[in-house]
Amino acid sequence: xxxxxxxxxxxxxxxxxxxxxxxxxxxxxxxxxxxxxxxxxxxxxxxxxxxxxxxxxxxxxxxxxxxxxxxxxxxxxxxxxxxxxxxxxxxxxxxxxxxxxxxxxxxxxxxxxxxxxxxxxxxxxxxxxxxxxxxxxxxxxxxxxxxxxxxxxxxxxxxxxxxxxxxxxxxxxxxxxxxxxxxxxxxxxxxxxxxxxxxxxxxxxxxxxxxxxxxxxxxxxxxxxxxxxxxxxxxxxxxxxxxxxxxxxxxxxxxxxxxxxxxxxxxxxxxxxxxxxxxxxxxxxxxxxxxxxxxxxxxxxxxxxxxxxxxxxxxxxxxxxxxxxxxxxxxxxxxxxxxxxxxxxxxxxxxxxxxxxxxxxxxxxxxxxxxxxxxxxxxxxxxxxxxxxxxxxxxxx
Numbered sequence: 001x002x003x004x005x006x007x008x009x010x011x012x013x014x015x016x017x018x019x020x021x022x023x024x025x026x027x028x029x030x031x032x033x034x035x036x037x038x039x040x041x042x043x044x045x046x047x048x049x050x051x052x053x054x055x056x057x058x059x060x061x062x063x064x065x066x067x068x069x070x071x072x073x074x075x076x077x078x079x080x081x082x083x084x085x086x087x088x089x090x091x092x093x094x095x096x097x098x099x100x101x102x103x104x105x106x107x108x109x110x111x112x113x114x115x116x117x118x119x120x121x122x123x124x125x126x127x128x129x130x131x132x133x134x135x136x137x138x139x140x141x142x143x144x145x146x147x148x149x150x151x152x153x154x155x156x157x158x159x160x161x162x163x164x165x166x167x168x169x170x171x172x173x174x175x176x177x178x179x180x181x182x183x184x185x186x187x188x189x190x191x192x193x194x195x196x197x198x199x200x201x202x203x204x205x206x207x208x209x210x211x212x213x214x215x216x217x218x219x220x221x222x223x224x225x226x227x228x229x230x231x232x233x234x235x236x237x238x239x240x241x242x243x244x245x246x247x248x249x250x251x252x253x254x255x256x257x258x259x260x261x262x263x264x265x266x267x268x269x270x271x272x273x274x275x276x277x278x279x280x281x282x283x284x285x286x287x288x289x290x291x292x293x294x295x296x297x298x299x300x301x302x303x304x305x306x307x308x309x310x311x312x313x314x315x316x317x318x319x320x321x322x323x324x325x326x327x328x329x330x331x332x333x334x335x336x337x338x339x340x341x342x343x344x345x346x347x348x349x350x351x352x353x354x355x356x357x358x359x360x361x362x363x364x365x366x367x368x369x370x371x372x373x374x375x376x377x378x379x380x381x382x383x384x385x386x387x388x389x390x391x392x393x394x395x396x397x
Contacts, residue, residue: 082149088123236279
């Protein structure tokens with residue numbers, strides 16, 4: 001693996017890496033840094049022609065690309081809310097992007113640039129990034145850069161400015177040996193330590209944000225950093241998928257709402273947003289499908305002339321219907337307590353009904369053959385006990 005100047009033959013690979021970087025920025029909460037086609041193909045062609053575009057080449061495969069430029073950068077002339085730590089010449093790192101296949105490639109690029117700056121007599125290495133680009137801020141601080149203030153691009157857009165000394169007091173290279181104290185007692189290393197300079201700037205490290213003796217606050221403004229966890233995002237996606245599978249049930253609303261809640265928590269607390277966005281989208285799809293299904297069922301019932309009342313207390317075929325068969329209290333069919341059908345309890349005129357008025361085999365029926373009727377059973381008015389009219393019968397009294 002080596003770092004070399006980019007050639008025009010590398011342009012296609014380089015543009016693919018930049019396209020991936022734009023997508024990654026948008027997915028990680030930084031959608032406003034590289035917009036409107038930046039960096040353009042024309043700009044990269046110009047960098048290549050000027051000899052300031054470099055690539056990390058691993059077996060003819062480009063793993064990263066960046067621009068390294070020595071000399072004054074017009075956008076660094078004015079700095080607000082802080083100050084540069086050195087006044088000498090410097091090298092600048094711009095447009096750093098990785099193909100995403102090689103871990104630690106940013107550190108390789110920064111170390112190479114620092115070595116070039118040192119070899120060419122530059123006092124420092126500078127860079128800037130968008131305030132939403134938390135990943136690049138972390139990489140800069142990890143590799144020995146110190147937050148200095150806010151600069152403005154040619155179009156007026158603000159950027160956070162960082163600087164790394166090419167040679168620190170005692171000759172140590174900042175960030176190379178984290179936590180190492182050099183001969184004069186300074187601690188230039190440490191992933192987040194931040195190197196104190198001659199006038200005591202940034203004594204608390206890049207994240208300290210504590211004003212020093214002259215009232216400046218060159219440290220990185222304190223802000224809550226998002227974590228790297230994906231647990232809420234995974235939960236959101238799983239619940240979203242479950243809600244889609246259960247869209248024809250009411251349960252999907254519970255799982256969909258939970259998916260949205262976990263997705264919002266993931267987006268709020270962590271840098272990884274892809275899983276959470278997927279969970280929220282699938283939950284929304286589930287709810288839309290559910291509403292569409294309910295509406296389709298409603299319109300289908302309406303067109304068929306079916307009302308809600310028909311589903312409960314149906315007039316013809318179900319319980320308590322008035323003229324169907326086999327219903328309780330049915331009007332004239334075969335059912336319990338029907339008005340005139342067969343086999344009904346308290347049937348008005350059918351057969352086999354309890355308290356049937358005129359059928360057969362009914363208890364207390366009016367003229368049929370059944371229990372306790374007036375003609376055929378025990379205690380019959382004419383034939384059995386207490387029979388008082390029919391000749392030849394067994395009579396008491």
